[in-house]
Amino acid sequence: NNQGLIRCFSFFIKGHFDEEVFYLKNCVVILAAGDGKRMKSEKPKVLCEVLFQPMLRWVINACEKSEAGDICIVKGKGAEQIDAFLEGKYQTVMQQERLGTGHAVMQAVDFIKEHVGGHLLVLCGDAPFVDEMTIREAYQQHIAQKNSATVITAELDEPKGYGRMLRADDSIIGIVEEKDATDREKMIKEVNSGAYWFCIEDMLAVADRLTNDNNQKEYYLTQFVPLLIAAGKRVGGFRAATDHIVLGANDRAGLLNLNRIAAEKIIQKHMANGVSFLSTDGVLIMPEVTIGQDTVILPGTILKGNTKIGNGSVIGPNSLVEDSVIGNDTVFNASQCYQSKIHDHVKIGPFCHIRPNSEILDHVKIGDFVEVKNSTIGEYTAVSHLTYVGDSDVGKNVNFGCGVVTVNYDGVNKHRSVIEDNAFIGCNTNLVSPVRIGNGAYTAAGSTITEDVPADALGIARARQTNKEGFAAKKLEGRKRKL
Ligand code: UD1
Ligand code: CA
Numbered sequence: 001n002n003q004g005l006i007r008c009f010s011f012f013i014k015g016h017f018d019e020e021v022f023y024l025k026n027c028v029v030i031l032a033a034g035d036g037k038r039m040k041s042e043k044p045k046v047l048c049e050v051l052f053q054p055m056l057r058w059v060i061n062a063c064e065k066s067e068a069g070d071i072c073i074v075k076g077k078g079a080e081q082i083d084a085f086l087e088g089k090y091q092t093v094m095q096q097e098r099l100g101t102g103h104a105v106m107q108a109v110d111f112i113k114e115h116v117g118g119h120l121l122v123l124c125g126d127a128p129f130v131d132e133m134t135i136r137e138a139y140q141q142h143i144a145q146k147n148s149a150t151v152i153t154a155e156l157d158e159p160k161g162y163g164r165m166l167r168a169d170d171s172i173i174g175i176v177e178e179k180d181a182t183d184r185e186k187m188i189k190e191v192n193s194g195a196y197w198f199c200i201e202d203m204l205a206v207a208d209r210l211t212n213d214n215n216q217k218e219y220y221l222t223q224f225v226p227l228l229i230a231a232g233k234r235v236g237g238f239r240a241a242t243d244h245i246v247l248g249a250n251d252r253a254g255l256l257n258l259n260r261i262a263a264e265k266i267i268q269k270h271m272a273n274g275v276s277f278l279s280t281d282g283v284l285i286m287p288e289v290t291i292g293q294d295t296v297i298l299p300g301t302i303l304k305g306n307t308k309i310g311n312g313s314v315i316g317p318n319s320l321v322e323d324s325v326i327g328n329d330t331v332f333n334a335s336q337c338y339q340s341k342i343h344d345h346v347k348i349g350p351f352c353h354i355r356p357n358s359e360i361l362d363h364v365k366i367g368d369f370v371e372v373k374n375s376t377i378g379e380y381t382a383v384s385h386l387t388y389v390g391d392s393d394v395g396k397n398v399n400f401g402c403g404v405v406t407v408n409y410d411g412v413n414k415h416r417s418v419i420e421d422n423a424f425i426g427c428n429t430n431l432v433s434p435v436r437i438g439n440g441a442y443t444a445a446g447s448t449i450t451e452d453v454p455a456d457a458l459g460i461a462r463a464r465q466t467n468k469e470g471f472a473a474k475k476l477e478g479r480k481r482k483l
Contacts, residue, residue, distance in 0.1 A: 025118025026069030032125030033076025044078030100218030
């Protein structure tokens with residue numbers, strides 16, 4: 001029967017994935033209602049970007065990688081923009097008035113109640129460097145110490161502006177905000193990162209005792225520390241391995257600082273994996289990018305999105321690759337590539353534009369001022385200069401002369417052309433799509449090809465040349481008289 005089946009199934013899960021079962025009840029509230037006036041932006045602060053992705057994306061990624069639990073985002077100013085960014089993939093609640101971090105978390109109380117029996121992770125949407133390890137290790141300590149709350153902390157040389165941790169032995173007895181702190185308390189260097197694990201049951205039991213009785217007249221989330229202690233519970237502190245986890249940005253300079261830190265950290269990771277950088281000037285690599293060993297990244301290289309680069313390739317200088325795969329021993333010089341795949345031993349550039357949905361096979365050479373879009377280019381094919389290949393399937397060992405254009409758009413529709421293996425496309429050929437150039441066929445330089453060219457044939461589509469004897473000499477006399 002059903003009951004037996006469910007019991008049998010849950011035994012199976014428990015037996016094999018004990019920890020995961022525990023995690024299933026947990027949840028995350030991300031505070032994202034800050035307005036960030038000093039950014040001088042139309043966007044809410046959490047959508048300001050570090051390495052091309054909103055700070056909120058960094059925080060969500062860390063949550064998902066750590067499998068911390070279901071996510072709910074507290075939004076405020078710019079809520080429509082946050083909704084558009086989230087694409088309905090996450091729950092959200094609205095904080096109409098910005099009455100403090102405690103008030104913000106409590107906007108999600110219904111969501112939190114659905115997870116009674118589990119634990120709540122609170123994160124700030126504007127502290128992008130909180131990471132998977134910190135979230136997991138803090139959780140393990142939270143459970144091991146049987147804490148009702150565990151505050152994730154960091155040690156800062158300049159703790160100004162942050163809440164200071166008040167400790168007794170290995171437990172936390174309070175957090176005092178800069179604006180409420182005495183001079184002695186201001187000397188404490190251990191600060192509240194703004195990230196916490198809470199036991200949901202314990203937290204909800206004291207939640208209605210939150211007050212705004214402080215210098216900022218705000219409902220502080222940190223007030224849960226004394227409230228839980230008063231209820232006879234334990235609060236712990238988890239000191240993060242890196243102080244970067246507390247960093248946020250209040251203005252554009254702060255954002256630049258976060259970009260520098262992120263870029264540097266990612267470059268360090270790749271160097272540890274055997275990637276070379278002759279200089280890191282202008283090198284920006286997004287977190288998900290992978291690069292194989294012995295690849296060299298030259299200055300001014302930007303690698304975005306889900307890009308994968310193989311071994312022994314040279315990328316840059318001044319190149320941009322987005323959501324693309326580049327193989328092994330390929331040279332990608334001063335060019336741009338989007339949503340495409342470039343295989344091994346390929347030479348690209350300088351000054352090529354590889355547009356989405358293109359595939360460039362082994363040993364291809366694509367030279368200066370060539371644009372490729374939505375096309376495949378077969379092995380050993382050369383497209384060396386000043387050419388546009390759009391919506392085309394190009395075979396192996398094809399040679400494109402200088403200045404070839406696939407005329408793929410008639411003003412209403414796009415059409416595909418096929419250029420078979422070993423074809424030789426003369427300089428300044430227009431291939432008016434749809435058209436097929438057969439295996440080994442030639443097109444004469446300057447032809448506008450509108451009909452298929454059969455295999456091994458020569459297609460000529462231009463007016464035959466006539467020479468008018470003496471014509472130029474007469475003109476020249478006239479021109480000389482003006483001297
Ligand atoms: C808070 C902590 C402080 C900690 C610091 C870490 C409190 C009272 N203080 O201070 O101990 O060192 O974070 O950065 O919690 N937010 C809302 N709604 C609000 C208020 C804030 O969503 O009503 C969001 C903000 O957008 C931000 C986060 O909560 O993402 C933290 O708020 P912020 O005002 O920056 O808190 P701090 O005063 O810096
Ligand atoms: Ca802050």
